[in-house]
Amino acid sequence: MIVITGATGALNGATVDHLLDRLPASELVVVARDVSTAQRFADLGVAVRHGDFADPSTLPAAFDGADQLLLVSSSDPAGDATSLHRAAVDAAISAGVGRILYTSHQGTSPDTPFGPGRDHAATERMLADSGISWTSLRNGFYSHSLGWMIGPWRETGTFAIPADGPVSWTSRADEAEAAAIIIAAINADPALSSYDGPVTLTASAAPTFAEVAEIASEATGRTVTRVVMEPDEWVAAQIAAGRPEFVARFSLGMYQAADQGYFEGTDPLLATLLGREPLTVRAELSAPPIAH
C-alpha cells in the first residue's frame, strides 16, 4: 500500500494522478488535513485518511500499513518545517512504514542561504538516521516560479533582481510524473536499491537570469533586459511593493543560494525516467503564467 501526503497540493496531487495510471486505486491512500479537500480522490476509489503533521496524534493511523509513504515537505515559509517533518518521520517509524519518499529540493545544505534548503538537509539527516529505507526526491526549482520572480517582463521588457547564478528550472508536472514512476518501480520490486537516498530530478539546463533574459528575448522577439539590484535595494523595493519583509528576505535567500551555486547542477535522470526531454525554460516562458 502507498500512502501519499500533500495530495491536495499541486505536486503530490499530480503524482497520485500518475500513480492511478499505473496502479489500482485500492493500492493508494491519501492523507489530508481536511479530508473534504481530497474528495476527488475518494471519488476515484482512493481511501482518504485524516492526518496533520502539526497534530502528531493523527499520524500513526494515517500511515498505518504503508509499504511506501510519500511525505510532502511543509509549504509554510513561517512554520517550523523541521519539527513538522520530525513528527512525520517519528510516526512513520512507529507505524513500521517500509520506505519514506520525501519531496526535497536540489541544493540542500545546512549552510545554504535558502531557508527550505536547510530544512531539507535536516530532514534528510532524520531520514538517514531513521533506520527506514528512504528516498529524497531533490526536485529542481519549479520553473513556473519564474513567472512571479521576474514580474511583468512581457509588458516592461525588463526585470530587476539581485545577483544570481545558474538554476535548473524544472517543471512541477515533470517532477510529479517522475515521482510516480519511481514509486511504481519500487512497488513492483521492493528490493530495488537504485532510488536509495538522494535522487536529483532536474531539467537538462541551468540558466542564469541573464540567460533567462536572452531566452525570453528569443521567445518573444523583443529585447528583454536583466538589471542587477543590490540586495538591500531589492528588499526595500519588495517591501514598498507590499510584500512582508520576511517574504522578501526568504526570496532573497534563493538568489543568494543561486549566486553561490546551490542550484547549478543538472541530472539526466528526470529525462531518462520520463522518456522525453523535460520542459525547458523557453517552453515555460512561452506558456501562460501559473499563479503559484
Ligand SMILES: NC(=O)c1ccc[n+]([C@@H]2O[C@H](COP(=O)([O-])OP(=O)(O)OC[C@H]3O[C@@H](n4cnc5c(N)ncnc54)[C@H](OP(=O)(O)O)[C@@H]3O)[C@@H](O)[C@H]2O)c1
Ligand atoms: N521545488 C520547488 O521549487 C518548490 C517550490 C515551492 C514549494 N516546494 C515544496 O514542495 C512541496 C509540494 O509543492 P506543492 O506545489 O504541491 O505545494 P502546495 O500545492 O502548496 O501543497 C502543499 C501540500 O502540503 C500539505 N501540507 C501542508 N502542511 C501540512 C501539514 N502540517 N500536515 C499535512 N500536510 C500538510 C498541504 O495540505 P492542505 O491541502 O491541507 O493545505 C498540501 O497538500 C511544498 O510543500 C514545498 O515544501 C518546492
